[in-house]
Amino acid sequence: MxxxxxxxxxxxxxxxxxxxxxxxxxxxxxxxxxxxPPPAPGLLRELLVEAASRLSYYPEYTELRRLAAVHYGAPAGGIMPVCGADEGLRLVIGAFAGPGDRMVTVRPTFSMYTFYAQLAGAAVTAVTLAPDFELDLNAVLEAAGGAALVVLASPNNPTARPIRPGDLARLLQLAPERPILLDETYAEFCGQNFIPWIERFSNLIILRTLSKARGLPGLRCGFVVGHPAVISSLDTLRSPYNLTATAAWVGSAFLAGDTDxxxxxxxxxxxxxxxxxxxxxxxxxxxxxxxxxxxxxxxxxxxxxxxxxxxxxxxxxxxxxxxxxxxxxxxxxxxxxxxxxxxxxxxxxxxxxxxxxxxxxxx
Missing domain, CATH: 3.90.1150.10 (Aspartate Aminotransferase, domain 1)
Incomplete structure (x- = not known):
């Protein structure tokens, strides 16, 4: 059988x-x-006790979306909650790249970019970083021709280097019809934030998460941020209750009042x-x-x-x-x-x- x-x-x-x-x-x-860096255990215990009363009901994400939009400076309707940045990667890559398509990324970088492209049936072109671990912009631009999607990270994992703003601007300007997925999983450590650029570049899609700088990887709470029309389309791929009630409640609380x-x-x-x-x-x-x-x-x-x-x-x-x-x-x-x-x-x-x-x- x-x-x-x-x-x-x-x-x-x-x-x-x-x-x-x-x-x-x-x-x-x-x-x-x-x-x-983990948050204070006492705060987590309090929030988990409060979240327990919500486990008998399906979760709602309205408040989580609102708080995330305020916190990240995202446009109204430009936030999609996801079960960690990994689900965001899978949904975005699967939405734009499939059999017969090609995705562009760099190497070395986070291996899951290529993994999710392969799951979608897409081919992958990985452009080698410059010797100092910086983005080789001209090589990426050349590879992006005819590609369905470009996936980059800032800062990049494992090289710990951010993308230069001028390089990202040039890529977005020279490939306006090409979706650019920027993984900002570690952005809060360096103060970099390209989310305000979404107003100028509707082809820019950004990933954020509470796993790294917030110290909550076990919560599995992340966000896809983009132009409202793009997010509305991506939302059709998301499971109705993809985050647990605990993730929605604790995630909202940390976005609203993580004082330390x-x-x-x-x-x-x-x-x-x-x-x-x-x-x-x-x-x-x-x-x-x-x-x-x-x-x-x-x-x-x-x-x-x-x-x-x-x-x-x-x-x-x-x-x-x-x-x-x-x-x-x-x-x-x-x-x-x-x-x-x-x-x-x-x-x-x-x-x-x-x-x-x-x-x-x-x-």
Whole structure:
């Protein structure tokens, strides 16, 4: 019976490996997943108690949409709530790119852009970043010709670099008929905000989330922001109750009154800057960052470093493909930086840092 059913699965899906979420991580200090600085536990407990009374009813999103529009400076009718930025990616990419279409992105970047394009049956052109991790605008413009959609991130993950406003403006101006999806998952860490540009560029669509800077990845609450006409069309793809009542209630509360948000943000970015400074002092090639994570190069020793840190209860992200030999570390505050350095520094003293690959240069 299974042999009769499997051939009916769409061909585009047959060669795709499901995304495997990590497990067994509770006993570790998790500096590998870009989880943001967590809010006060007391506040969360209060909100969850209040949300419990709403679990007997289907959720409503009117207040969540309103508060998100005010908070992000989005146009009225320009907000679509989604179950984390991942659902936003899947819906937007699936709306514009399908079999016979082509999506443009960059490399290295968040792997799920290509994953969702493949699910939709679209081809992908990935333009390599410039050696300093900046956007190669001319190459992106050339690749965008005839493409159904362009997907970029600012700041980019894992390179931690923002898009230059002039580059985004030129891309939007020279390809006005081409949807540009900009993932601003980490934008709050660097103060960048292109949402006001939607009034000028109706082809600009932006993703935001409460997972990173707000420290609520388990809530699964994000937003697609765009021109009201575009959002109205995308809303037809969204499940009627795609966010839980808890996500809608807690998300609304945090948008309305997360009073220590800026302090947590500042603590995380200061801790990341301290980590970068100490890595550079130790002779480790580390790239500049505008968010709460950074990348550095250890070459062939990267795997050994990640294993040694894991043995001491610290998880870091061992990168691959274009960034083989690189490690990404995220920090939520000074304690993370101190714990990481206390484990990493003794390991490093037994080794000599390797030179940077010719394909990249420090920025």
């Amino acid at each position: 299974v042999g009769q059913v499997l051939p009916l699965v769409r061909p585009a899906l047959r060669g795709i490996t499901p995304y495997a979420t990590p497990t067994g991580r509770d006993r570790y200090r998790r500096l590998d997943a870009n989880e943001g 948000f800026r302090e947590r943000l500042a603590a995380a970015t200061t801790a990341r800057a301290t980590l970068q400074r100490e890595l550079a002092r130790l002779g480790v090639p580390v790239w500049s960052s505008v968010t709460h994570f950074c990348v550095f190069y250890l070459g062939d020793a990267a795997g050994s470093a990640a294993s040694a840190l894991a043995e001491q209860g610290i998880l870091v992200r061992l990168l691959g493909d274009d960034l083989s030999g690189f490690i990404r570390v995220s920090v939520t505050g000074p304690e993370d930086t101190a714990v990481f350095l206390s484990a990493f520094t003794p390991w490093l003293t037994q080794r000599r840092p390797e030179p940077i690959p010719a394909a990249w240069r420090l920025s």
